[in-house]
Amino acid sequence: MPKHAIEANFDGLVGPTHNYAGLSWGNVASKNNVNEVSNPKEAALQGLAKMKKLADRGYVQGVLPPHERPHIPTLKALGYTGSDASILASVGKENPVILSAVASASCMWTANAATVSPSADTHDHRVHFTPANLSAKFHRSIEHVVTGRALKSIFSDEAYFAHHPALPSVAQFGDEGAANHTRLCAGYGDPGVELFVYGGVAFDDLAPGPRRFPARQTLEASQAIARLHGLSDAHVVFAQQNPAAIDAGVFHNDVIAVGNGNVLFYHQQAFLEESRVLADINARLAGVELAPVRVPEAEVPLQDAVASYLFNSQLLNGPDGMLLAVPGECREIASVSEYLDRLVASGGPIRAVEVFDVKQSMRNGGGPACLRLRVVLRDDELQAMHHGVLLTDALYERLTTWVAAHYRDRLSQEDLADPMLLDECRHALDELTGILGLGLIYDFQH
Ligand SMILES: N=C(N)NCCC[C@H](NC(=O)CCC(=O)O)C(=O)O
Numbered sequence: 001m002p003k004h005a006i007e008a009n010f011d012g013l014v015g016p017t018h019n020y021a022g023l024s025w026g027n028v029a030s031k032n033n034v035n036e037v038s039n040p041k042e043a044a045l046q047g048l049a050k051m052k053k054l055a056d057r058g059y060v061q062g063v064l065p066p067h068e069r070p071h072i073p074t075l076k077a078l079g080y081t082g083s084d085a086s087i088l089a090s091v092g093k094e095n096p097v098i099l100s101a102v103a104s105a106s107c108m109w110t111a112n113a114a115t116v117s118p119s120a121d122t123h124d125h126r127v128h129f130t131p132a133n134l135s136a137k138f139h140r141s142i143e144h145v146v147t148g149r150a151l152k153s154i155f156s157d158e159a160y161f162a163h164h165p166a167l168p169s170v171a172q173f174g175d176e177g178a179a180n181h182t183r184l185c186a187g188y189g190d191p192g193v194e195l196f197v198y199g200g201v202a203f204d205d206l207a208p209g210p211r212r213f214p215a216r217q218t219l220e221a222s223q224a225i226a227r228l229h230g231l232s233d234a235h236v237v238f239a240q241q242n243p244a245a246i247d248a249g250v251f252h253n254d255v256i257a258v259g260n261g262n263v264l265f266y267h268q269q270a271f272l273e274e275s276r277v278l279a280d281i282n283a284r285l286a287g288v289e290l291a292p293v294r295v296p297e298a299e300v301p302l303q304d305a306v307a308s309y310l311f312n313s314q315l316l317n318g319p320d321g322m323l324l325a326v327p328g329e330c331r332e333i334a335s336v337s338e339y340l341d342r343l344v345a346s347g348g349p350i351r352a353v354e355v356f357d358v359k360q361s362m363r364n365g366g367g368p369a370c371l372r373l374r375v376v377l378r379d380d381e382l383q384a385m386h387h388g389v390l391l392t393d394a395l396y397e398r399l400t401t402w403v404a405a406h407y408r409d410r411l412s413q414e415d416l417a418d419p420m421l422l423d424e425c426r427h428a429l430d431e432l433t434g435i436l437g438l439g440l441i442y443d444f445q446h
Contacts, residue, residue: 004379005118005189007260008060009314009372010389011051012108013399013432014044015066016425019411020363021100023139026213028249028306029365036363040105041407043360045400047108047371050356052396054325059316060382061391062154063399064110064373065432067146068442070103070422074142085419092417101139103416109366110373111179111254112140113147115225118183118376119160120191123230126162127381129155130225132177133166136216141169149441155375157384164228167221172202175221178373179252180241182259184281186288188376193284195237195264196222197253197271199246208272210246217241217253237280240272249306254369256305260315263322263349265293267311269302291349300339308336312367321351327367328357388437398435402428 022034055061072084078098080087091099107113117128131147134140144166155161167173180199185192199215201207209215219238226236241253245267250256257266262285264278271277282290295305305311307329314325324343330336330353340353356368377385406428408421415421426444433441440446 003189005120005187005376006060006382007188007317008062008375008377008382009054010062010064010110010375011047011372012064012110012113013066014040014047014108014361015069015105016040016407016428017069017103017411017416017421018043018105018108018360019100019103019413019416021104021413023101023104024137024251024365026246026249026251027365029363033363035413038411039360039409040411041403041409044403044407046358046360048396048399048403050358050368050371051391053356055391055396062389063391063395063436064113064150064389065436065438065441066105066429067107067143068429068444069105069425070099070416071142072422073443074102084422088417088419088422096413099416100413102142104139106140107143107147108361109370111370112177112252113143113373114151114177115175115181115229116178116373116375117194117229117231118188118192119378119381120189121194121229121231121235123232124162126160127155127375127377128162128164128229130164130228131166132175133169133173134176135169135171135174136176136214146441150438153438153441154386154389156386160381160384167224172218173221173224174216174218175225176217176252179254179370180217180222182257182264183376184259184262184264184285184290186262186286189378190287191235193235193237193281194226194231195239195259195281196226197239197241197257198222199241208240208243210243212247213249213251215241215243215246216251235284237277237284239277242269242272245269245302248302251365254312255309256311258311258313258315258369260322261317262288263291263293263315265295265311265315265324265350267295267300267302267305268297293343293348293350295339300335304333304335308333309362309367310336312369314368314372315350318352322349323352323354324350325354325356325368327362328355328359329362331355386437402431402435
Protein backbone atom coordinates (compact mmCIF):
# COMPACT_ATOMS: atom_id res chain seq x y z
CA MET A 1 0.00 0.00 0.00
CA PRO A 2 1.79 3.23 -1.07
CA LYS A 3 2.13 5.86 1.64
CA HIS A 4 0.91 9.43 1.30
CA ALA A 5 3.57 11.84 -0.02
CA ILE A 6 3.80 15.47 -1.06
CA GLU A 7 6.12 17.40 -3.35
CA ALA A 8 8.14 20.03 -1.49
CA ASN A 9 9.90 22.76 -3.47
CA PHE A 10 13.21 24.14 -2.23
CA ASP A 11 14.01 27.49 -3.79
CA GLY A 12 17.48 28.94 -3.89
CA LEU A 13 17.63 32.18 -1.97
CA VAL A 14 19.40 34.63 -4.30
CA GLY A 15 22.79 35.60 -2.89
CA PRO A 16 24.17 39.11 -2.27
CA THR A 17 26.52 38.91 -5.29
CA HIS A 18 23.85 38.28 -7.96
CA ASN A 19 25.35 39.80 -11.13
CA TYR A 20 25.38 39.62 -14.91
CA ALA A 21 28.73 38.27 -16.09
CA GLY A 22 27.79 36.47 -19.32
CA LEU A 23 29.36 33.25 -18.07
CA SER A 24 27.09 30.70 -19.74
CA TRP A 25 27.80 30.13 -23.42
CA GLY A 26 24.70 28.41 -24.81
CA ASN A 27 22.38 30.29 -22.40
CA VAL A 28 21.09 33.13 -24.54
CA ALA A 29 19.89 35.40 -21.70
CA SER A 30 23.21 35.16 -19.85
CA LYS A 31 25.10 36.30 -22.94
CA ASN A 32 22.58 39.01 -23.89
CA ASN A 33 22.72 40.71 -20.51
CA VAL A 34 26.46 40.61 -19.91
CA ASN A 35 27.73 43.66 -17.99
CA GLU A 36 24.25 44.93 -17.11
CA VAL A 37 24.00 46.32 -13.60
CA SER A 38 22.10 43.86 -11.40
CA ASN A 39 19.94 44.45 -8.34
CA PRO A 40 20.65 41.66 -5.82
CA LYS A 41 18.14 43.01 -3.31
CA GLU A 42 15.32 43.01 -5.84
CA ALA A 43 16.39 39.56 -7.08
CA ALA A 44 16.24 38.07 -3.60
CA LEU A 45 12.89 39.71 -2.84
CA GLN A 46 11.41 38.50 -6.15
CA GLY A 47 12.47 34.97 -5.26
CA LEU A 48 11.06 35.24 -1.75
CA ALA A 49 7.77 36.65 -3.09
CA LYS A 50 7.42 33.60 -5.34
CA MET A 51 8.08 31.26 -2.41
CA LYS A 52 5.60 33.13 -0.22
CA LYS A 53 2.82 33.05 -2.80
CA LEU A 54 3.20 29.30 -3.20
CA ALA A 55 3.48 28.68 0.54
CA ASP A 56 0.29 30.72 1.02
CA ARG A 57 -1.46 28.40 -1.40
CA GLY A 58 -0.56 25.46 0.80
CA TYR A 59 2.49 24.09 -1.00
CA VAL A 60 5.37 22.91 1.16
CA GLN A 61 8.04 25.48 0.39
CA GLY A 62 11.65 25.32 1.54
CA VAL A 63 14.68 27.57 1.19
CA LEU A 64 18.22 26.62 0.21
CA PRO A 65 20.91 29.09 1.25
CA PRO A 66 23.23 31.01 -1.09
CA HIS A 67 26.95 30.22 -1.08
CA GLU A 68 29.95 32.21 0.04
CA ARG A 69 30.99 34.46 -2.86
CA PRO A 70 33.48 35.59 -4.07
CA HIS A 71 34.91 32.19 -3.14
CA ILE A 72 38.41 32.88 -1.87
CA PRO A 73 39.37 29.17 -1.39
CA THR A 74 38.90 28.65 -5.15
CA LEU A 75 41.11 31.64 -5.90
CA LYS A 76 43.76 30.24 -3.54
CA ALA A 77 43.53 26.90 -5.33
CA LEU A 78 44.28 28.82 -8.53
CA GLY A 79 47.46 30.27 -7.07
CA TYR A 80 46.39 33.62 -5.65
CA THR A 81 48.01 34.43 -2.32
CA GLY A 82 47.92 37.14 0.30
CA SER A 83 45.09 38.73 2.23
CA ASP A 84 41.55 38.39 0.94
CA ALA A 85 41.59 42.05 -0.14
CA SER A 86 44.85 41.70 -2.07
CA ILE A 87 43.66 38.47 -3.72
CA LEU A 88 40.51 40.25 -4.90
CA ALA A 89 42.54 43.21 -6.18
CA SER A 90 44.94 40.97 -8.14
CA VAL A 91 42.35 38.72 -9.72
CA GLY A 92 40.11 41.71 -10.50
CA LYS A 93 42.98 43.33 -12.38
CA GLU A 94 44.54 40.29 -14.05
CA ASN A 95 41.59 37.96 -14.56
CA PRO A 96 38.23 39.69 -14.19
CA VAL A 97 36.43 36.71 -15.78
CA ILE A 98 37.75 34.40 -13.07
CA LEU A 99 36.64 36.88 -10.44
CA SER A 100 33.14 36.98 -11.97
CA ALA A 101 33.04 33.20 -11.98
CA VAL A 102 33.93 32.83 -8.30
CA ALA A 103 31.52 35.67 -7.45
CA SER A 104 28.50 34.26 -9.30
CA ALA A 105 25.33 33.73 -7.29
CA SER A 106 24.44 30.86 -9.65
CA CYS A 107 23.59 28.42 -6.84
CA MET A 108 20.21 30.22 -6.75
CA TRP A 109 19.13 27.89 -9.59
CA THR A 110 18.52 24.91 -7.37
CA ALA A 111 17.01 22.85 -10.19
CA ASN A 112 20.71 22.28 -10.83
CA ALA A 113 21.61 21.63 -7.20
CA ALA A 114 21.05 17.88 -7.24
CA THR A 115 19.09 14.95 -8.59
CA VAL A 116 16.62 13.62 -6.05
CA SER A 117 14.90 10.23 -6.18
CA PRO A 118 11.93 9.68 -3.87
CA SER A 119 11.90 6.66 -1.58
CA ALA A 120 9.08 5.00 -3.54
CA ASP A 121 11.54 4.54 -6.43
CA THR A 122 14.79 3.54 -4.71
CA HIS A 123 16.07 0.08 -3.80
CA ASP A 124 16.50 0.85 -0.09
CA HIS A 125 13.34 2.98 0.20
CA ARG A 126 15.27 6.04 1.26
CA VAL A 127 15.26 9.43 -0.51
CA HIS A 128 18.50 9.67 -2.51
CA PHE A 129 20.37 12.92 -3.27
CA THR A 130 23.32 13.46 -5.60
CA PRO A 131 24.58 17.04 -5.93
CA ALA A 132 25.24 17.91 -9.57
CA ASN A 133 28.90 18.37 -10.51
CA LEU A 134 27.90 21.12 -13.02
CA SER A 135 31.22 20.47 -14.69
CA ALA A 136 30.20 22.19 -17.95
CA LYS A 137 30.75 25.66 -16.48
CA PHE A 138 33.59 26.62 -14.16
CA HIS A 139 31.48 29.07 -12.14
CA ARG A 140 28.93 26.34 -11.44
CA SER A 141 31.40 23.50 -10.90
CA ILE A 142 32.32 24.96 -7.50
CA GLU A 143 28.77 24.70 -6.14
CA HIS A 144 28.42 21.01 -5.29
CA VAL A 145 30.53 20.97 -2.12
CA VAL A 146 28.41 23.47 -0.19
CA THR A 147 25.21 22.20 -1.83
CA GLY A 148 26.04 18.75 -0.47
CA ARG A 149 26.66 20.16 3.02
CA ALA A 150 23.37 22.07 2.99
CA LEU A 151 21.39 19.03 1.81
CA LYS A 152 23.03 16.81 4.44
CA SER A 153 22.25 19.33 7.12
CA ILE A 154 18.57 19.56 6.09
CA PHE A 155 18.03 15.86 5.40
CA SER A 156 20.29 14.42 8.06
CA ASP A 157 18.49 11.31 9.28
CA GLU A 158 20.20 8.37 7.60
CA ALA A 159 17.23 6.14 8.27
CA TYR A 160 15.34 8.18 5.67
CA PHE A 161 17.89 10.00 3.51
CA ALA A 162 20.95 8.86 1.50
CA HIS A 163 23.55 11.31 0.17
CA HIS A 164 26.05 10.59 -2.61
CA PRO A 165 29.01 12.73 -3.60
CA ALA A 166 28.86 14.50 -6.97
CA LEU A 167 30.02 12.45 -9.97
CA PRO A 168 33.63 12.85 -11.14
CA SER A 169 34.01 16.45 -12.33
CA VAL A 170 34.85 15.89 -15.97
CA ALA A 171 32.89 16.60 -19.14
CA GLN A 172 32.19 12.89 -19.77
CA PHE A 173 30.17 12.78 -16.55
CA GLY A 174 28.70 16.28 -16.87
CA ASP A 175 25.65 16.32 -14.63
CA GLU A 176 23.19 19.22 -14.32
CA GLY A 177 20.89 17.68 -11.73
CA ALA A 178 17.12 17.89 -11.63
CA ALA A 179 16.96 20.32 -14.57
CA ASN A 180 17.46 17.25 -16.77
CA HIS A 181 15.34 14.87 -14.73
CA THR A 182 11.57 14.59 -14.47
CA ARG A 183 9.45 12.13 -12.54
CA LEU A 184 6.10 10.89 -13.81
CA CYS A 185 3.79 9.02 -11.45
CA ALA A 186 0.20 8.28 -10.43
CA GLY A 187 0.38 9.68 -6.87
CA TYR A 188 3.60 11.13 -5.43
CA GLY A 189 3.82 8.20 -3.00
CA ASP A 190 3.53 5.59 -5.78
CA PRO A 191 6.58 4.21 -7.57
CA GLY A 192 7.15 6.52 -10.54
CA VAL A 193 9.05 6.64 -13.80
CA GLU A 194 12.22 8.72 -13.66
CA LEU A 195 12.92 10.36 -17.01
CA PHE A 196 16.59 11.30 -17.46
CA VAL A 197 17.22 13.63 -20.38
CA TYR A 198 20.77 13.99 -21.70
CA GLY A 199 22.31 16.20 -24.36
CA GLY A 200 25.10 13.97 -25.60
CA VAL A 201 26.85 10.62 -25.29
CA ALA A 202 30.43 11.01 -24.06
CA PHE A 203 31.95 7.70 -25.06
CA ASP A 204 30.42 7.39 -28.54
CA ASP A 205 31.94 9.66 -31.16
CA LEU A 206 29.19 8.80 -33.63
CA ALA A 207 26.24 9.73 -31.40
CA PRO A 208 24.30 12.81 -32.47
CA GLY A 209 24.86 16.02 -30.55
CA PRO A 210 24.56 19.79 -30.85
CA ARG A 211 26.98 21.66 -33.14
CA ARG A 212 26.82 25.20 -31.87
CA PHE A 213 26.30 25.06 -28.13
CA PRO A 214 27.54 22.52 -25.58
CA ALA A 215 25.51 19.55 -24.35
CA ARG A 216 25.96 19.85 -20.60
CA GLN A 217 24.45 16.52 -19.51
CA THR A 218 25.76 13.17 -20.70
CA LEU A 219 24.00 9.83 -20.93
CA GLU A 220 26.84 8.35 -18.88
CA ALA A 221 26.14 10.79 -16.03
CA SER A 222 22.40 10.06 -16.08
CA GLN A 223 23.05 6.31 -16.01
CA ALA A 224 25.45 6.70 -13.08
CA ILE A 225 22.85 8.64 -11.07
CA ALA A 226 20.22 5.97 -11.76
CA ARG A 227 22.67 3.29 -10.53
CA LEU A 228 23.67 5.25 -7.42
CA HIS A 229 20.04 5.84 -6.49
CA GLY A 230 19.21 2.16 -6.91
CA LEU A 231 16.48 2.73 -9.49
CA SER A 232 15.15 -0.35 -11.17
CA ASP A 233 15.57 -0.47 -14.97
CA ALA A 234 11.85 -1.05 -15.18
CA HIS A 235 11.21 2.45 -13.84
CA VAL A 236 13.78 4.51 -15.70
CA VAL A 237 13.72 6.08 -19.17
CA PHE A 238 16.71 7.77 -20.80
CA ALA A 239 15.93 10.25 -23.55
CA GLN A 240 18.16 12.38 -25.71
CA GLN A 241 17.38 16.06 -26.02
CA ASN A 242 16.92 17.26 -29.56
CA PRO A 243 20.37 18.67 -30.54
CA ALA A 244 18.63 21.36 -32.61
CA ALA A 245 16.90 22.60 -29.46
CA ILE A 246 20.23 22.86 -27.59
CA ASP A 247 21.58 24.83 -30.54
CA ALA A 248 18.56 27.15 -30.27
CA GLY A 249 19.40 27.93 -26.61
CA VAL A 250 17.78 25.06 -24.70
CA PHE A 251 20.79 24.43 -22.46
CA HIS A 252 18.78 22.38 -19.93
CA ASN A 253 15.80 20.15 -20.61
CA ASP A 254 13.70 22.19 -18.17
CA VAL A 255 13.77 25.01 -20.72
CA ILE A 256 11.64 22.85 -23.05
CA ALA A 257 9.72 20.34 -20.92
CA VAL A 258 8.22 19.94 -17.46
CA GLY A 259 6.40 17.00 -15.92
CA ASN A 260 4.18 16.46 -12.91
CA GLY A 261 2.07 13.46 -11.94
CA ASN A 262 1.03 11.80 -15.20
CA VAL A 263 1.37 15.03 -17.25
CA LEU A 264 4.33 15.78 -19.50
CA PHE A 265 4.16 19.32 -20.88
CA TYR A 266 6.71 19.69 -23.68
CA HIS A 267 7.52 21.32 -26.98
CA GLN A 268 7.38 19.33 -30.18
CA GLN A 269 11.14 19.81 -30.60
CA ALA A 270 12.14 18.68 -27.11
CA PHE A 271 13.20 15.07 -27.70
CA LEU A 272 15.18 13.34 -30.42
CA GLU A 273 12.88 10.28 -30.41
CA GLU A 274 9.59 11.70 -29.23
CA SER A 275 7.32 8.73 -29.85
CA ARG A 276 9.78 6.17 -28.43
CA VAL A 277 10.17 8.30 -25.28
CA LEU A 278 6.40 8.57 -24.75
CA ALA A 279 5.90 4.85 -25.38
CA ASP A 280 8.68 3.93 -22.94
CA ILE A 281 7.22 6.14 -20.21
CA ASN A 282 3.74 4.75 -20.78
CA ALA A 283 4.96 1.17 -20.69
CA ARG A 284 6.53 1.78 -17.26
CA LEU A 285 3.91 3.98 -15.67
CA ALA A 286 1.72 2.01 -13.26
CA GLY A 287 -1.89 2.75 -12.41
CA VAL A 288 -2.26 5.71 -14.75
CA GLU A 289 -1.91 6.68 -18.42
CA LEU A 290 0.61 9.30 -19.45
CA ALA A 291 -1.12 12.55 -20.41
CA PRO A 292 1.20 14.30 -22.87
CA VAL A 293 0.54 18.00 -23.46
CA ARG A 294 2.51 18.64 -26.62
CA VAL A 295 3.04 22.18 -27.83
CA PRO A 296 3.44 22.30 -31.62
CA GLU A 297 5.99 24.51 -33.32
CA ALA A 298 3.14 26.03 -35.36
CA GLU A 299 1.58 27.41 -32.17
CA VAL A 300 4.70 28.34 -30.22
CA PRO A 301 7.88 28.58 -32.27
CA LEU A 302 10.94 27.22 -30.48
CA GLN A 303 12.53 30.65 -30.30
CA ASP A 304 9.45 32.04 -28.52
CA ALA A 305 9.57 29.13 -26.09
CA VAL A 306 13.21 30.00 -25.31
CA ALA A 307 12.60 33.75 -25.07
CA SER A 308 9.52 33.39 -22.82
CA TYR A 309 10.69 30.38 -20.78
CA LEU A 310 7.19 28.91 -21.14
CA PHE A 311 8.43 25.45 -20.17
CA ASN A 312 10.54 26.70 -17.28
CA SER A 313 7.34 26.85 -15.31
CA GLN A 314 6.36 24.99 -12.20
CA LEU A 315 3.64 22.45 -12.86
CA LEU A 316 1.85 21.92 -9.56
CA ASN A 317 -1.10 19.89 -8.35
CA GLY A 318 -3.99 22.19 -7.54
CA PRO A 319 -7.31 21.59 -5.82
CA ASP A 320 -8.93 21.59 -9.22
CA GLY A 321 -6.45 20.27 -11.78
CA MET A 322 -2.89 21.48 -12.31
CA LEU A 323 -1.48 24.98 -11.97
CA LEU A 324 1.26 26.28 -14.28
CA ALA A 325 3.41 28.92 -12.55
CA VAL A 326 4.96 30.87 -15.43
CA PRO A 327 7.45 33.73 -15.65
CA GLY A 328 6.05 37.19 -16.53
CA GLU A 329 7.81 37.07 -19.91
CA CYS A 330 5.19 34.51 -21.06
CA ARG A 331 2.60 37.28 -21.11
CA GLU A 332 4.87 39.56 -23.15
CA ILE A 333 5.20 37.26 -26.16
CA ALA A 334 1.97 37.02 -28.14
CA SER A 335 2.26 33.42 -29.39
CA VAL A 336 2.92 32.18 -25.85
CA SER A 337 0.30 34.30 -24.12
CA GLU A 338 -2.37 33.23 -26.61
CA TYR A 339 -1.29 29.61 -26.28
CA LEU A 340 -1.66 29.80 -22.48
CA ASP A 341 -5.21 31.13 -22.81
CA ARG A 342 -6.11 28.26 -25.14
CA LEU A 343 -4.41 25.74 -22.84
CA VAL A 344 -6.49 26.74 -19.83
CA ALA A 345 -9.70 26.84 -21.89
CA SER A 346 -9.01 23.43 -23.47
CA GLY A 347 -10.33 21.35 -20.57
CA GLY A 348 -7.03 19.45 -20.34
CA PRO A 349 -5.12 18.68 -17.14
CA ILE A 350 -3.63 22.19 -16.81
CA ARG A 351 -6.44 24.34 -15.45
CA ALA A 352 -4.79 27.55 -14.26
CA VAL A 353 -1.85 29.80 -15.02
CA GLU A 354 -0.22 32.08 -12.48
CA VAL A 355 2.40 34.66 -13.40
CA PHE A 356 5.56 35.28 -11.33
CA ASP A 357 7.96 38.19 -11.69
CA VAL A 358 11.48 36.78 -11.45
CA LYS A 359 13.03 39.17 -13.97
CA GLN A 360 16.35 39.57 -12.16
CA SER A 361 16.92 35.82 -12.42
CA MET A 362 15.43 35.58 -15.92
CA ARG A 363 18.11 37.94 -17.24
CA ASN A 364 20.61 35.21 -16.42
CA GLY A 365 18.45 32.49 -17.95
CA GLY A 366 16.74 31.31 -14.76
CA GLY A 367 12.94 31.05 -14.64
CA PRO A 368 10.57 29.85 -11.89
CA ALA A 369 11.47 26.18 -12.41
CA CYS A 370 15.23 26.85 -12.38
CA LEU A 371 14.84 28.41 -8.97
CA ARG A 372 13.43 25.32 -7.29
CA LEU A 373 14.48 21.78 -6.40
CA ARG A 374 11.65 19.31 -6.03
CA VAL A 375 11.78 16.78 -3.21
CA VAL A 376 8.95 14.27 -2.91
CA LEU A 377 8.54 13.33 0.75
CA ARG A 378 6.32 10.86 2.56
CA ASP A 379 4.69 12.20 5.71
CA ASP A 380 7.26 10.51 7.97
CA GLU A 381 10.14 11.86 5.82
CA LEU A 382 8.71 15.36 5.99
CA GLN A 383 8.58 14.98 9.76
CA ALA A 384 12.17 13.75 9.87
CA MET A 385 13.76 16.61 7.89
CA HIS A 386 15.01 19.86 9.44
CA HIS A 387 12.08 22.28 9.60
CA GLY A 388 14.04 25.51 10.02
CA VAL A 389 14.25 25.92 6.23
CA LEU A 390 10.49 25.58 5.61
CA LEU A 391 8.85 28.87 4.76
CA THR A 392 6.36 30.14 7.31
CA ASP A 393 5.00 33.68 7.61
CA ALA A 394 7.56 34.31 10.36
CA LEU A 395 10.49 32.99 8.29
CA TYR A 396 9.38 35.05 5.30
CA GLU A 397 9.34 38.20 7.46
CA ARG A 398 12.72 37.30 8.95
CA LEU A 399 14.29 36.71 5.52
CA THR A 400 12.91 39.85 3.88
CA THR A 401 14.27 41.89 6.82
CA TRP A 402 17.59 40.09 6.48
CA VAL A 403 17.76 40.88 2.74
CA ALA A 404 16.87 44.53 3.38
CA ALA A 405 19.67 44.77 5.94
CA HIS A 406 22.46 43.10 3.95
CA TYR A 407 21.89 43.40 0.21
CA ARG A 408 22.93 46.08 -2.26
CA ASP A 409 20.51 47.34 -4.86
CA ARG A 410 23.06 47.67 -7.63
CA LEU A 411 26.07 45.62 -8.53
CA SER A 412 28.36 45.98 -11.53
CA GLN A 413 31.27 43.80 -12.60
CA GLU A 414 33.72 46.34 -11.11
CA ASP A 415 32.07 46.00 -7.69
CA LEU A 416 33.00 42.32 -7.47
CA ALA A 417 36.58 43.15 -6.43
CA ASP A 418 35.37 45.33 -3.55
CA PRO A 419 36.58 43.67 -0.31
CA MET A 420 33.58 45.20 1.46
CA LEU A 421 31.28 43.06 -0.69
CA LEU A 422 33.02 39.90 0.53
CA ASP A 423 32.66 41.07 4.14
CA GLU A 424 28.99 41.91 3.62
CA CYS A 425 28.38 38.51 2.09
CA ARG A 426 30.10 36.57 4.89
CA HIS A 427 28.40 38.61 7.56
CA ALA A 428 25.00 38.03 5.97
CA LEU A 429 25.57 34.29 5.50
CA ASP A 430 26.82 33.82 9.04
CA GLU A 431 23.56 35.32 10.27
CA LEU A 432 21.57 33.25 7.77
CA THR A 433 22.90 29.89 8.97
CA GLY A 434 21.63 30.96 12.40
CA ILE A 435 18.22 31.99 11.06
CA LEU A 436 17.82 28.72 9.16
CA GLY A 437 19.44 26.58 11.86
CA LEU A 438 21.81 24.96 9.40
CA GLY A 439 25.00 24.72 11.42
CA LEU A 440 28.35 25.67 9.92
CA ILE A 441 28.22 24.94 6.20
CA TYR A 442 30.54 27.61 4.76
CA ASP A 443 34.33 27.46 4.41
CA PHE A 444 34.75 30.82 6.15
CA GLN A 445 32.96 29.40 9.21
CA HIS A 446 35.50 26.58 9.58
N1 LIG B 1 17.56 25.85 -16.47
C1 LIG B 1 17.92 25.77 -15.23
N2 LIG B 1 17.54 24.79 -14.49
N3 LIG B 1 18.80 26.64 -14.68
C2 LIG B 1 19.19 27.86 -15.24
C3 LIG B 1 20.59 28.16 -14.88
C4 LIG B 1 21.07 29.47 -15.43
C5 LIG B 1 22.56 29.63 -15.26
N4 LIG B 1 22.97 30.98 -15.62
C6 LIG B 1 24.18 31.44 -15.31
O1 LIG B 1 24.99 30.80 -14.68
C7 LIG B 1 24.53 32.84 -15.79
C8 LIG B 1 25.48 33.58 -14.88
C9 LIG B 1 26.06 34.79 -15.52
O2 LIG B 1 26.21 34.82 -16.75
O3 LIG B 1 26.41 35.73 -14.77
C10 LIG B 1 23.31 28.61 -16.11
O4 LIG B 1 23.52 28.87 -17.30
O5 LIG B 1 23.66 27.54 -15.59
